[in-house]
Amino acid sequence: MDKKGILDELAEKIRTHQFEPAREMLADMNPIDIADLFDDLPNDKCLVLFRILPKDLSAEVFSNLPSDIQKSVVEHISDKEIQAIITEMQLDDTVDFIEELPANLVKRILEQASPDIRTQINIFLKYPEDSAGSVMTVEYVALRSYMTIDEALAKYKNLANINNNNDICFIIGETRKLEGVISLKTMVLSDPKAAIVDVMEKNVVSVLATEDQEVVADLFRKYDLNSMPVTDKENRLVGIITVDDIMDVIVAESTEDIHKMAAIDPSKVEYLKESVWSHSKHRITWLVVLMISATFTGMIIHKYEEVLESAVMLAAFIPMLMDTGGNAGAQSSTLVIRGMALGEISSRDFWKVIWKEFRVSLIVGLLLAALNFARVYFFDSVPLNVIFVICISLYVTVILAKVVGSILPMAAKWLKLDPAVMAGPLITTVVDACALMVYFWLSVQLLTDIIHV
Structure with a gap:
């Protein structure tokens, strides 16, 4: 039903x-x-x-x-x-x-x-908001390191009816310091008289209670964990984080990144349940910032008014250049941000990322310029020298966009900012200004026969 x-x-x-x-x-x-x-x-x-x-x-x-x-x-x-x-x-x-x-x-x-x-x-x-301590639970089975397997199983049976836990138990010493972990399967298959310290896993992945929950989510993914112990600064066990809790964290962090990449202040309220005023408040700040930053684009166009007056046809290709550059930059920034979030890219990979995106931009830019040349040559009545300026500008713009799109997220990380802030609209604004500067400079240098500045 x-x-x-x-x-x-x-x-x-x-x-x-x-x-x-x-x-x-x-x-x-x-x-x-x-x-x-x-x-x-x-x-x-x-x-x-x-x-x-x-x-x-x-x-x-x-x-x-x-x-x-x-x-x-x-x-x-x-x-x-x-x-x-x-x-x-x-x-x-x-x-x-x-x-x-x-x-x-x-x-x-x-x-x-x-x-x-x-x-x-x-x-x-x-505990600080969005910290490991704020999402952990204290409902787990803690076993003492001096126990035998038989004693550990007896305690597990007693606590299993009280605590909602998984099949992982955490081993602590006399002062509650974390010493290891052991699975129920290991205990069942081990000699009942064996000491628990002899069969437990001592190489434990743990996290401080004050650690950011996003770091915890990365550790869960990296080590493929079902649960993770949370300790204080003296390595005393204070709780655990389970995979169902971390799934909620991953959804929340992903939602926050999507909001930032779209230039929206993050909100935890469901879309349909959030008021119109609240939606507006979360969007207006970045819209104002981007609107003001976009005035630089207007200033560049104003500076080259005489160029446009001499060759009005140049204006028709400005949207294509700006949109293509913005899209190319957004592609690079999205991939770099995602790679950083998954731990695939770190600060030491700075030059590797730039070199890779530069090579990608050479190929992508050349293909786009060739396709654009064919389109303008066969379907638009534009002089050949103007077509060359348009295509060269497009090629250079794509290269700049790809490089800038890879640099800004990594620079944000270095400045202790969220890399997602550097995605989408902000990169588009930067690339738009670069595209226009390249376009008008090449026009002045190469179209001397039709432009008089």
């Missing part, structure tokens, strides 16, 4: 007060699919649907709801229901949820949490 059919059936059951059949229907569904149903319901219906959820599903469904629906639900349910949700939710999901709420609701939720959970939440909230 599709989503609409499920909603219609649930609505009919709720309308006729068949709450138990509705609850049984929801019990057979995946919690994430149930959470998707809330997007198409008004707030009053969302509350009714949430109240008829089976108790063992309510916390998991709640953690997957959009923040605005979570807020609406919390505002209308009882303190006892809040307490049940907080108790069942994973701690990292609880922290993410609390960070989106106004202060009065945060206070109410913390009052319903147990002292232990409240303490842990407060610890999470003190």
Whole structure:
């Protein structure tokens, strides 16, 4: 049954007060699919649907709801229901949820949490935003290094019913310093009497709690991890980051980069749920900057007014030159930014990248210039010397665009800026100015018979 059919059936059951059949229907569904149903319901219906959820599903469904629906639900349910949700939710999901709420609701939720959970939440909230500590969870299995495999398996069985964890356990010493990791598979296949320190993996990839979450995402990709321990500066284990949490980080970071590459201030609000005023506020700053920077293009055209007056036909090819240059530069910057994000390109590769893009520009520029020569020669009534100026300008513009497009993102990285800022519109503005300078300079030098400056 599709989503609409499920909603219609649930609505009919709720309308006729068949709450138990509705609850049984929801019990057979995946919690994430149930959470998707809330997007198409008004707030009053969302509350009714949430109240008829089976108790063992309510916390998991709640953690997957959009923040605005979570807020609406919390505002209308009882303190006892809040307490049940907080108790069942994973701690990292609880922290993410609390960070989106106004202060009065945060206070109410913390009052319903147990002292232990409240303490842990407060610890999470003190970590910098977008740090490893802010996305980690404390729900994991920690084993002591002095244990035998038999003792470790016994502890795993006891904790598995309490903690939501994967099959990786973390080995700590007397002072909680991280010493290694071991998988459940390794423990099951090892001698029960063997010391855990003899079979554990000692070469552990870990991260500081203050490390940026984007760095953590790169480490997950590089080492193909399912979970990663998080430590303090003294290498004491304070939490772990799981692959499902890092997937959310990757989506968030990718969205932020896309916004910056389109010259938009990043926003965490869904497109349709963000107000028109908020959309405008996030876009206007860069539009103003790019508008002002584009005045340099106008100044160049103004400087060469006499050239255009002498050869008006030159004006017809300005858009083609500027667009081609901008597109060529955007291609290079996008590839370099992506390569840097994936760890394929580093600062020490600066000259390698420039040399590669330069060679690419020679080939691409030559092909574009040849195609443009044929198009103008056969379809436009333009003197041959003007065609040569146009094609040479195009060739030089493509070379400049490719080189500039590769330099700017790497320069941004060196200046501790986000390379994504240097993509798209900004590079286009720079390349436009370069293209016009080349075009008019060549026109003055090579078209002396028709231009009198």
